[in-house]
Amino acid sequence: MASNFNSIWDEFNVPIRIFIKRRVNNEQDVEDILQNVFIKIYNNIDNLYKLNIHAWVYKVTRNTIIDYYRMRKHEFDLSEFKEDILPYENLDEDTVIRDISQCLIMMIQYLPEKYKQALTLTEVKNISQKELAYEAGLSVSGAKSRVQRARILLKEDFLSCCSLETDERGNIFGYELKNKECNFCKS
Template identity: 75%
Template sequence: MASNFNIIWDEFSVPLRIFIKRRINNEQDVEDVLQNVFMKIYNNINKLEKLNNIHAWVYTVTKNTIIDYYRMQKHDSYLNELSEDIAICENLDEKTTINEISHCLIMMIQYLPEKYKQALTLTEIENVTQKQLADKAGLSVSGAKSRVQRARELLKEEFLSCCNLEIDGRGNIIDYEVKNLECNYCKR
C-alpha cells in the first residue's frame, strides 16, 4: 500500500500542485489542498486495484477537494465560477487534450516543406511503414528514416515555439497552453 502511494506521489505531486495553483492563488492554501488530496488518496488507495484509469481518479479527487476548499471559504460567487471551470475541465480530459494537440500538429504538418509533409503524413497519419515510404519516395530505407526523423524534429520545434506542455510523471501530456499568441495552429 505504501509503495503504491509513493508511486502516486512521485508521479502526481508536481502536476497536481500546478493544477491546484491555477485555481487557488494563495500558496499556503495550495499546499493545504494538495495535502488534503494526498490524504484522500492514501485513505482510498485500496480502490486503486479496481480502477482502470488512475489518472482520471486522481484528478477527480483533486477537483472535488478544490470545490470543498471553496465551500469552506464560503466564496459562493467564486464557487459558481469554479464549478463551471471544473465542469469544462472534466470535459477536457487527457483524450481531449491529445485530440486538440493532434489537430494543431496536423495543421503544422501542412506547412512543412513538401518532402517532410509527405513523410509525416504517410508514416504518422496514414500508417505507411518507413520501407513503404522509401519505395514511394525513391529513397533508401535509411534515407526514409532520416527524412521522417528530420520531419519530426521540425514539427517538434514548431510546436514548442507555439505551446507549453504539461506532462505527468509517466511522460503523458495532460495539458497544454498556447504561449505564442501569434500561433495560428493552436487556438484554445
C-alpha cells in the same frame, strides 16, 4: 444546490484526495488543499452544468496544488517541483490529445513538401517507413532519416507555439499557448 454539491463530494472526494496525496507529502496540507478545492467547487456550483465537471475539478485541483507550492516557495525551490499532475482518472486526456493532434496536423501542412509527405504518410495515414521509402524512391534508412528530421522540425514549430505539460514519464496532460499569434493552436 446542497444536494448537487453533496453528489460532487461523493464522486470526487476520494479520487481528488488520492490525486493530491501523490503530489503533497504532508497529510495536513493534503486536507487543506482538498478543502480549498471543494470551496472553489462550492463557489462555482451554479456554473458547473455548463462545463465538463471532471475536467474542471481536476484543473482546479492542479491549480490549487501549484498555488500551494507557490505559497511555500520560500521553503524550497519551485523549479524542483515536477508537475506530474495527471488526474487519478484522466478524463480530460482525450480532449488535450485531440487539440494537440489538430494543431500538429495543421503544422504539418506548412513543413517543406518532402517532410510534409513523410509525416502525412507515416503518422497520419499510418503507413510504414518501408512503404514510405518505396513511395518516395528512397532507401529505408533514407526514409527513416526523413521522418526523424520531419519530427524534429514539427517539434520545433510546436514548442515555439506551445508549452507541453508532461508527467515524469513524458505523458502529456496539457498544453499552454506560448505565442498568442500562433495560428495553429488555440487553447
